[in-house]
Amino acid sequence: MAGTRRPGEFEAIARWLAPLAAKAPGALGLVDDAAVLLPRPGQELVLTLDTMVSGVHFLADDPPDLVARKLVRVNLSDLAAMGAEPAGCLLALTLTEAEDAAWLEAFAAGLGADLEEFGLALLGGDTAATPGALTLSLTALGWVPEGTAIRRSTAGAGEDIWVTGTLGDAALALALIEGRSAGRAIGEFPFLRERYRLPRPRSTVGPRLRGIATAMIDVSDGLAADLGHICETSGLAAAVAFVALPLSGEARALLDADAALAHAVAAGGDDYELLFTAKPDDAARIAAVAEETGVPIARIGAMRAGSGAEIRGLDGRPMTLEATGWRHF
């Protein structure tokens, strides 16, 4: 409606964002109604979309460059989980009165840095004003050879369950920040803090697992919930031992001090690691992917007939984990 149109402001946005799209020929300089993407022969497109809302997924005073980078990386993690290589993205930026030129400049700087680092082209988008909360949606596109996209629903009974990197770092950092750990401060755990601050999508690992991973998901809702998604969609059960979960040195030190935080590792979320299933015969190929990429990959359990994801605790009994997890509707 006419009263909400602020052309000067939108010109300012164009000034910060248009240069990021200049390298993408299909973006048409962001002056058109739409962008154009030329298909690659023999490849199909993978499409994903993630929304981040101020006060929900990040805090209003979080550094804008980090907000932008988290938005890009959360989407890249979804592409990696399908085995896709990054192609391009469209940004829906819904701004309040609070985001001034300095905010936009910092946001664009963070966005540009990550688009460059991960090879994702900014193809277009839309900017709108809101009386509510700052809202960011990114639609990301990736390429996979036809028929090779890795789904969640295709795990098989008897297959091994693997996970990249380490689990629980971000959730443990959040527990420290929120004072839920006995007498320990986030300042003592710089690695955990960094893991919480900025996701590290496994973009180099995901595409290399095509033809190896039988099912894959990224761990964003927490191991219990995301393994649950594989179980539910594949019609199987999963058995995992907590003792097998890969932990960082800082996570291990914190758990030694406060065993109750094991819950945060098993169900905490924001790991952005890749969780996948594979046939037992493929263990050596998985070791080779870990070697090539420098990203550790650990076997944490196995799929079997039945339903539900069970994580056995250090006492040998199934951990009781509350139901969590967004659902991509």
Add this chain to the structure above:
Amino acid sequence: MAGTRRPGEFEAIARWLAPLAAKAPGALGLVDDAAVLLPRPGQELVLTLDTMVSGVHFLADDPPDLVARKLVRVNLSDLAAMGAEPAGCLLALTLTEAEDAAWLEAFAAGLGADLEEFGLALLGGDTAATPGALTLSLTALGWVPEGTAIRRSTAGAGEDIWVTGTLGDAALALALIEGRSAGRAIGEFPFLRERYRLPRPRSTVGPRLRGIATAMIDVSDGLAADLGHICETSGLAAAVAFVALPLSGEARALLDADAALAHAVAAGGDDYELLFTAKPDDAARIAAVAEETGVPIARIGAMRAGSGAEIRGLDGRPMTLEATGWRHF
């Protein structure tokens, strides 16, 4: 963050939206991290994104089915302006506490009806909660044969300017609703009200103008602003006579009663008609497209060297129109 996750609610959303995606094989039943789209040989993808915010682009008590349909149609209008055929879409649904099951059911019904009518597949999306305003972003994808997408920036001097349908209907309806017309009520103008209530994207006309339109845009910001975009990006001026603008019978009757409302026709917005340029030799081909589709197409002026879009009023002098218009950054 864990506190904002409401699995039960998101299950409910899945119940309403998943069936809409069931027909799209690439949507993978909306259970995966991402959707898959198989390219069509010789075709390229056109991508567009539009955001609608409650209290800005629609009112909180607007019927949810109409909100959904407007969202779809605004995006379809962008695809049509590129000459593209609808392919698929991804929905970012950012909900407040106010949208209950009845709201979601009605929203999904409206969405489903328009996806069906216009042949747009729901490929995926994301749902999030917000403490702010209900926010909807749709990323729409369309197909065009390689190299035939119609841009804004490619108009030529000496070319004619054309527009589909009629202009000003939605803006005049808004003027009536807001009491800006002398003593006339919206109830007297059912056609104008319908044009305001629900955009009618020119999806059948757009693709037929490939190879005819040299530049094209959809009139969403108003004739003056959108013709201005063609001028600016093409490095040309436009000369249009108000007397040549196609008006509906109701618009003409209202203007006869209140000539000051001419401003709403020239600069009002929300027309969702196609505005394009073409070589004078192509007038007969354009008449044939109008005949085939049943959508009137009127010649309203010409492009020439210079800059700026000038609309001459009924008094023969250039109309003074305030700068308006969103910019898709």
